[in-house]
Amino acid sequence: MRATVASLRTPLKFVIWAPVVPDFETFTSRCAVLALANTLPFRTSPTTFLLSPIHPPSLDVLISKRLLVHFLELVDDVAIVAWEHVFALLRGLPRHAAMCVLKSWLNGWCTSRRFHEVRAFSCFLGCPAPDTFAPYHACPRLWNVVAARTHGQRSANTIERLGLVLGARQREALANLALAYTLYHELKIGNLQMSADAIRVRSFAALAHHLKAVAYAHAPRLGCR
Numbered sequence: 001m002r003a004t005v006a007s008l009r010t011p012l013k014f015v016i017w018a019p020v021v022p023d024f025e026t027f028t029s030r031c032a033v034l035a036l037a038n039t040l041p042f043r044t045s046p047t048t049f050l051l052s053p054i055h056p057p058s059l060d061v062l063i064s065k066r067l068l069v070h071f072l073e074l075v076d077d078v079a080i081v082a083w084e085h086v087f088a089l090l091r092g093l094p095r096h097a098a099m100c101v102l103k104s105w106l107n108g109w110c111t112s113r114r115f116h117e118v119r120a121f122s123c124f125l126g127c128p129a130p131d132t133f134a135p136y137h138a139c140p141r142l143w144n145v146v147a148a149r150t151h152g153q154r155s156a157n158t159i160e161r162l163g164l165v166l167g168a169r170q171r172e173a174l175a176n177l178a179l180a181y182t183l184y185h186e187l188k189i190g191n192l193q194m195s196a197d198a199i200r201v202r203s204f205a206a207l208a209h210h211l212k213a214v215a216y217a218h219a220p221r222l223g224c225r
């Protein structure tokens with residue numbers, strides 16, 4: 001079921017997959033599941049489980065929870081994010097860039113771990129890290145390419161790369177996150193063989209050259225300056 005999150009701006013509405021008020025069949029199905037609550041360990045209380053479709057969490061709460069799944073060390077930083085300001089900046093980005101950012105916060109990268117692919121890849125840019133969302137935010141080759149397009153400006157840490165640190169460069173950080181999202185999927189969707197070849201011969205110059213060309217081509221429509 002779909003719910004439209006219209007908290008950002010009309011007509012800019014972000015559609016996310018989330019439960020809404022259940023119909024009777026769904027409700028009875030949930031009651032049947034709750035009947036097992038005495039024997040199965042639940043991650044939430046039965047009351048929370050039952051009421052969650054009626055009162056879905058707000059977008060900032062949802063994003064915070066998803067982020068902490070991957071970046072538990074950022075719990076203090078995420079707790080003080082000025083979400084209204086972040087959403088205001090997001091509204092100023094091109095719509096496609098805003099979606100890339102939202103999908104990044106909500107673990108929307110098409111990583112092999114997320115899709116439970118048979119072959120579990122490592123970082124497509126050659127790091128000894130799994131192909132999961134979190135390590136890419138510390139991937140030097142990925143962010144070197146982003147920095148090449150953004151005139152050497154670099155975020156100091158993960159929370160800055162996620163665009164969640166208040167400051168003069170926050171809007172740019174959000175656009176850069178959208179660019180990182182685009183670069184990753186350029187490899188994952190379109191050039192997996194190029195990545196495999198670079199990793200096999202341990203030479204990443206051609207790969208970096210290609211990604212820089214992609215970055216320069218996509219940066220304007222993502223709102224990068």
Ligand SMILES: [Zn+2]
Pocket residue numbers: 123124125126127129135136138139140141142
């Ligand atoms: Zn890497």
